[in-house]
Amino acid sequence: MYNILKLNKIAPVAIERFGENYNCTDECAAPEGILVRSASMHDMELPESLLAVARAGAGVNNIPLDKCAAKGICVFNTPGANANAVMELVIAGLLLSSRKITEGIEWAKTLKDDENCLKTVEKGKSKFAGPEIKGKTLGIVGLGAIGVLVANAAAALHMRVVGYDPYLSVGAALNLNRHVSIVKSLDELYAQADYITYHLPLNDGTRGSVNAETIAKMKDGVRILNFSRDGLVVSSDIIDGLKSGKIAAYVTDFATQDLLCVDGVVSIPHLGASTPESEDNCAIMAADEIKDYLENGNIKNSVNFPNISLPRTGDVRFCVFHQNTPKIIAKLLDAIGGNVENMENKSRGDYAYTIIDVTGANTGVEDTIKAIDGVIRVRVIG
Numbered sequence: 001m002y003n004i005l006k007l008n009k010i011a012p013v014a015i016e017r018f019g020e021n022y023n024c025t026d027e028c029a030a031p032e033g034i035l036v037r038s039a040s041m042h043d044m045e046l047p048e049s050l051l052a053v054a055r056a057g058a059g060v061n062n063i064p065l066d067k068c069a070a071k072g073i074c075v076f077n078t079p080g081a082n083a084n085a086v087m088e089l090v091i092a093g094l095l096l097s098s099r100k101i102t103e104g105i106e107w108a109k110t111l112k113d114d115e116n117c118l119k120t121v122e123k124g125k126s127k128f129a130g131p132e133i134k135g136k137t138l139g140i141v142g143l144g145a146i147g148v149l150v151a152n153a154a155a156a157l158h159m160r161v162v163g164y165d166p167y168l169s170v171g172a173a174l175n176l177n178r179h180v181s182i183v184k185s186l187d188e189l190y191a192q193a194d195y196i197t198y199h200l201p202l203n204d205g206t207r208g209s210v211n212a213e214t215i216a217k218m219k220d221g222v223r224i225l226n227f228s229r230d231g232l233v234v235s236s237d238i239i240d241g242l243k244s245g246k247i248a249a250y251v252t253d254f255a256t257q258d259l260l261c262v263d264g265v266v267s268i269p270h271l272g273a274s275t276p277e278s279e280d281n282c283a284i285m286a287a288d289e290i291k292d293y294l295e296n297g298n299i300k301n302s303v304n305f306p307n308i309s310l311p312r313t314g315d316v317r318f319c320v321f322h323q324n325t326p327k328i329i330a331k332l333l334d335a336i337g338g339n340v341e342n343m344e345n346k347s348r349g350d351y352a353y354t355i356i357d358v359t360g361a362n363t364g365v366e367d368t369i370k371a372i373d374g375v376i377r378v379r380v381i382g
Contacts (some may be wrong), residue, residue: 002294005031006041010056014283018291022260033290035283038062046071051379052293054286057082057273059229060303061202069304069351072321072377076301078285080145082273087149089253089272090197090227093186094133096266097195097223097249128164134158139193141209142187142228143168143176144299147199152177164189190217195225202229213239221248227272230254238265297355297381304361305353306346314341314357317381324352331372337362351376 001021003030014035017026024035030049034041036056040062052062054076085266096102107124111117138154140147143165151161155177158355162181165172173182189196196218200206209231210224210233218224224247226233233250235258241247242264255267273282285301292298297319298309305321318336322328324347333340334353338361345354369378 002033003028003031004033004035004290006035007041008035008037008056009037010037010286011280011283013280014056014287017284017287018021022291027127032065032294035286035290036063037282046073047078052076052290054078054290056279056282056286059202061229065304068278069378074299074302074321075304076286076289076293076299077303078282078289079250079301081281081285082275082278083145083149085275085278086146086227086272087153089268090146090150090225091153091157093197093227093251093253093266093268094138094195094223096253097225098133099130100128131197136160136194137162137192139164139189139196140199141165141189141196142199143172143182144199145172146227147197148172148175150197150199151180155179159195162189162192186214189219190214191219193222194219195223197225198228200228202231202233207231208234210234210238212240215241215246218246220244220246223249223251225251227253230256233258295381297379299353304348306348306355307352308344308346308355310344310355310357312357314339314359315382316358316361318354318356318358318361318369319379319381320369321376321378322352322354322357322372323376324348324350325374328352328372328374329354332356332369332375335362335365335368337365 004022004024006026030047032051034053042064050073052074056188058077058079060077063075111120114120135364137160140163143163154161162183165182249264251266253268253270253272255269259265260267297317299307339357341359342357366380
């Protein structure tokens with residue numbers, strides 16, 4: 001029986017994926033797995049029993065990745081599970097940035113007691129005029145699961161689309177609409193785009209990417225959308241750009257205090273993945289990832305260890321987290337003995353993960369393997 005601790009409310013459809021050998025609970029002192037959405041785990045004492053954490057969503061800023069890696073705890077996320085939900089809101093954001101819809105709605109509310117409301121509307125509506133998106137150029141920074149969907153949707157709306165992603169995968173490239181142009185530099189994208197939308201993870205390399213220097217390279221009157229992470233932008237530089245007219249509008253899914261009620265800013269309260277379909281998709285993917293790992297040792301969509309998926313062969317499977325150091329595989333094989341049926345090893349930075357399927361392995365070798373210099377954690381799955 002595996003114990004799965006839920007740190008947030010998880011869609012019931014995902015809990016049903018686990019089956020009879022799992023106890024999914026809101027309280028557990030010694031869980032083998034954790035399902036989490038937004039709850040912060042940074043101050044949490046990680047129990048020795050914990051083998052895996054699955055985040056029902058893409059961002060993992062709320063999880064201590066280095067601490068988990070050092071203890072051999074595999075952390076998963078669910079890339080692409082909420083992509084359609086976010087894409088739909090980005091398209092809404094494009095329209096909000098152009099047509100001054102929110103401003104118009106708020107103004108219309110002030111006419112509640114105006115007996116000549118319709119006449120007042122006709123006189124005042126010109127204040128909220130804005131351009132159509134058809135024929136305009138959309139620049140997309142980051143062509144992952146969400147970026148590709150946004151690109152294809154914008155192309156279907158007859159926008160010209162240019163994208164930039166130095167790490168563009170083959171799969172993503174194959175899924176792109178043939179009319180989407182890929183540029184080799186951000187400067188090239190900035191020079192062309194009437195609208196720019198960012199779809200990047202937040203890390204040391206992307207933090208503050210939208211700043212005074214990059215904004216200066218953009219077209220006058222650019223409209224900027226951020227549905228990724230608030231830390232991608234320098235808020236004070238956004239405000240300066242709006243005041244000067246360099247930026248026509250900034251639409252963000254992160255209602256930070258410094259940008260609330262600023263003219264030209266549309267702040268959405270983090271609704272990107274807030275659809276029942278998205279929540280179900282993320283939760284199901286998280287449940288499937290953690291279940292496959294606990295039962296088979298397979299790793300898919302990990303953010304702190306390499307991904308390995310291997311069909312089961314042999315009598316027993318050894319799953320070993322270890323340092324990415326020379327000769328350690330030979331030491332593992334010597335300790336395990338028996339006939340190796342299948343094996344795979346992959347590394348990610350300083351860490352590595354090895355799966356070894358064996359028939360006739362030596363008995364009681366788990367402690368011997370743990371004693372090998374560089375081994376972080378070992379699991380034996382029968």
